[in-house]
Amino acid sequence: MVYRNPKLIKLLRELPCQVCGIHSETVCAAHRNEGKGMGIKVSDALCASMCASCHFELDNGKSLRKEERRDMWNRAFIGTMKYLLEHDMIGVK
Numbered sequence: 001m002v003y004r005n006p007k008l009i010k011l012l013r014e015l016p017c018q019v020c021g022i023h024s025e026t027v028c029a030a031h032r033n034e035g036k037g038m039g040i041k042v043s044d045a046l047c048a049s050m051c052a053s054c055h056f057e058l059d060n061g062k063s064l065r066k067e068e069r070r071d072m073w074n075r076a077f078i079g080t081m082k083y084l085l086e087h088d089m090i091g092v093k
Contacts, residue, residue: 003043011089017051018079019072026052032073033059048076049083 012029016022029047050058054076058069084090 002040003045005044008044009047011084012047012049012080014089015049015080015083017054018049018076018083019054020051022051024051028052028055030055030058030073030076032077033069046077048073048080050076 009029013025013027015027017024017027027049028051029044030050031041031044032046032048034042054072057064058072064072
């Protein structure tokens with residue numbers, strides 16, 4: 001069973017994009033693209049906050065190589081976790 005957490009997905013919409021830094025209503029949870037099947041997202045534990053433009057570039061853009069996409073998502077994921085912890089937005093103490 002794949003981990004799902006609607007509260008976390010909603011919370012990630014409140015953060016700025018962890019790629020470009022904008023705070024917008026288009027920010028959403030960008031799931032990691034590795035380890036998924038056709039039409040199946042990976043665990044909600046593997047999400048990063050990204051705006052629609054950066055998320056599109058990650059999933060569908062043509063300007064980044066595979067390694068650059070992976071690096072982009074990894075940096076955004078680390079930024080997301082850092083933001084959540086430093087702003088005490090998740091229950092870890």
